[in-house]
């Protein structure tokens with residue numbers, strides 16, 4: 257049966273750890289040795305309804321390095337943009353390609369796509385979740401701390417798609433996660449409730465300092481995600497006090513790292529001093545998108561077993 261990656265919860269805990277280990281291994285292999293033909297003759301269709309730099313480039317380069325091909329499609333340029341159904345698009349693309357990556361708005365769209373596609377579907381970001389990014393972030397944590405499970409992770413800011421995927425990561429891997437969100441900007445309630453049944457060490461608080469205290473990882477993201485641009489001004493008011501700055505970093509563990517999925521707005525959700533400072537790992541995170549993408553593609557499209 258085909259597998260999809262719509263959220264981190266599509267992976268069991270051993271599978272998630274194996275995927276992260278494989279990404280670390282792929283990163284250490286030089287000159288694409290041993291994996292340059294893994295996806296020879298295979299094609300990944302990439303459909304984007306929103307802008308992208310990292311997701312687009314890392315999947316494209318990953319397919320190339322694995323010996324396959326990536327097909328870039330902006331939704332407005334294909335018939336989806338003129339109203340062709342996601343169901344028909346899924347069936348048609350499945351006749352041509354070996355995997356589909358979609359970046360879209362409503363999460364239900366990718367669930368529909370996966371239901372009607374006969375090839376694996378990968379979530380390249382929805383309003384609900386951004387699993388490939390958080391897997392790259394977990395790889396970055398693994399590189400810095402050698403283990404993920406004992407970490408205390410803090411999320412500061414919007415309870416958005418990234419926050420939801422961190423919650424699902426904590427559910428699967430069992431680490432402690434505290435999210436500081438302003439009232440009205442909490443994470444997706446069903447995602448949080450389901451995760452709490454697996455891992456009670458997930459908390460939502462209102463005070464960023466409380467979340468940051470003693471944390472090994474300080475995470476944030478933009479205050480207005482793609483599609484929320486019209487809310488920028490009201491969000492700037494709601495998120496005042498939720499900036500990751502030097503004072504907040506001082507609350508964290510001395511060896512804490514700072515993560516941000518990028519793109520970032522220096523002077524808004526994070527100061528330049530933090531994102532460009534010694535504790536920041538944001539460009540390792542961005543690089544790790546390439547390595548985790550290869551591990552994901554090998555697994556879903558190349559038949560490589562994780563466990």
Ligand code: CP
Nearest residue numbers: 308309310311517518
């Ligand atoms: N972090 C991330 O997904 O970046 P892009 O929007 O550039 O793909």
Ligand code: NVA
Nearest residue numbers: 416477481482517518
């Ligand atoms: N939360 C952000 C992440 C961008 C990679 C957004 O959805 O726009």
